[in-house]
Amino acid sequence: MDVKIEGAGPAEPFLAAGSLLETQCRLDRPVTVTVVDDSDERTRVGHTEDGHRLTISRQAATSAIARELALHEFAHMHHYERGHPSHTQSTEEAIYLGLAGQQVEQRKLTHCYQIANHMKDIYADDLWMEVAPADKLVGFLEASLASSLADRDSGPQGWERLAAGSDAEITAVNAAFALGLVERHNLADPDHQLYDLAHAAAADAPTIEFERFRTLFKSLATDPDESEYRKRLVGITRAYAGGEQAAD
Template sequence: MRAAYDAVEAAYAKAGHAPTWPVSLVVEPMPIMGATQSRAGRGHLIHVSLQAAESAMASGLIAHEMGHIVRTEAGHPSHDRTVHDRALARVTVPRAFARGFPRVARSAIGHVEDIYADDYAIPLMVGARSREFFGEWARNATRTAGDRWDEVFGALDIAFSIGNLDRHRLLEGDDPLRGLASDFAAGHGIRSLGELTTIYRDLPDPTSSEACEDLLAGLVRTVLGELRARPA
C-alpha cells in the first residue's frame, strides 16, 4: 500500500498538484471502497477498504482520493459543503419525499465531487483502466430492482459512470454499455437519464461558487422531477 501511495503522490507532484497538508492513510473494513476526511490546514485521512487494498485498483482508488484532496485544498466549489447546502436550500421538496430525498440528493452531488476528483485521477494515474471500473459500476446499476428510489439511485450511477467515461473520451459511441443504459431507462421509465449523463459529462472547470450552486440546484431539481414522475 505504501508503494501505491508513493506512486500516486509522485504523479500528482510531477503535475504540480502535490498536497500541501499532511496526508495519512488507513486500511480498514468498510462498506465502501474508500473515502477521505479533510480538516483545513490540519491534514487529510484517506480510508481504504480491505477489499480495495487487496485489489488491482488500489492505486486508482488512492489517486481518486488524492483528487478530492487537491480539490479540497484548492477550495473548489464542488467540494464546498456551504455551496452544497445553498443549492439544496433552493429546491422545494414535497412532504411526501422529505424523508428520503436528502440521501438521493447527496448521492447526486457526491457524483459531481467524484467527477471533479477524477479530472486529476484519470489522466494522471488511472487512464483506460477506468473503462472497466466504471463499466462494471454502470452494468451493476442496470440490474437495479426495487421501488422508485432504487431506480433513481440506479439512474444516477449509470449517468455518472457513462458521463465520466465520456468526459475523458473513454467510451465509443457504439459501446454496448450505452445500449444497456438505454434499455434500463426504457424498461424503468427513466426520462432524465440522458439529461443527467450530459450534466455529469459537461461539468465546467473552472467554475465559480455561484455557477456551481446553480448547477447543483438544477441537478437536484432534475432528480426530484424524476422521482415525482414515477409511481410510488
C-alpha cells in the first residue's frame, strides 16, 4: 500500500494502518495523508482516478486513536475502489426518494445525511475490525456520547462519528448507532457504561424509535446488493424524518 505523508505530523500511525489493512485487502491507488495545524479540521477523504487524499488535523493524527482512525478511512477507500453499494449509492438520491412529497425541516434533512454516513461507517468498520482490536473505539464511543449528553452545545469532537449536537433526536440515533456497532462485533458486555449512556439519550428523545434504529444498524447485511442497500437507506430516512418505520 502506497502511503505518502504531507505536513508536519507523525507517519507511523498511517504506515502501520496501511500495513495492517494489507493483511486483509489492498488499495490499488496511492494514498496521500495531509496533516494540518487547524484543530477544528474534521477528517476528510477525497477520491480521484489517480489516488486518495486523507486530510486530518494534527490533533487527531497525534491522538490515541490515530491508527484506528486511519484504518477506518483506508477501509472507506477500499470500499470506494471496489464499488461497495454503501459507497456508490447516491445519498442525496436515496434521501429525496425517502422524503418525496414531504416537507422536512433543514435540521432533519442534515441529520439524514449524518445517518447515511453512519451506514457507510458500519461497512468500513466491518473491514478494519478484521485486522485490529477495537478497544479504543469503544472508549471513543463512550466518551463521545457522554460529551453529547453533558453539553450538547459543545461542538464536534475529534472524530466525526458521534459529534455532539444540540438536538436530542439525532443524539438518540447516534447512541443507537454506537450500540448497534458494538453489538454487531460483540465489543462490550451488556453492563458496559455505554449502555447507560445510550439509554439516557433514548429517554431524552421519546419520539425516536431507539430500539428499531439500534437493530437496523446492528443487522445491516454484510454484503448487500445495490437494491437492498438502497431499500435500507430509504427506510431509515423515512423512519427518522418521514414518520414511518424503517424497513426490516
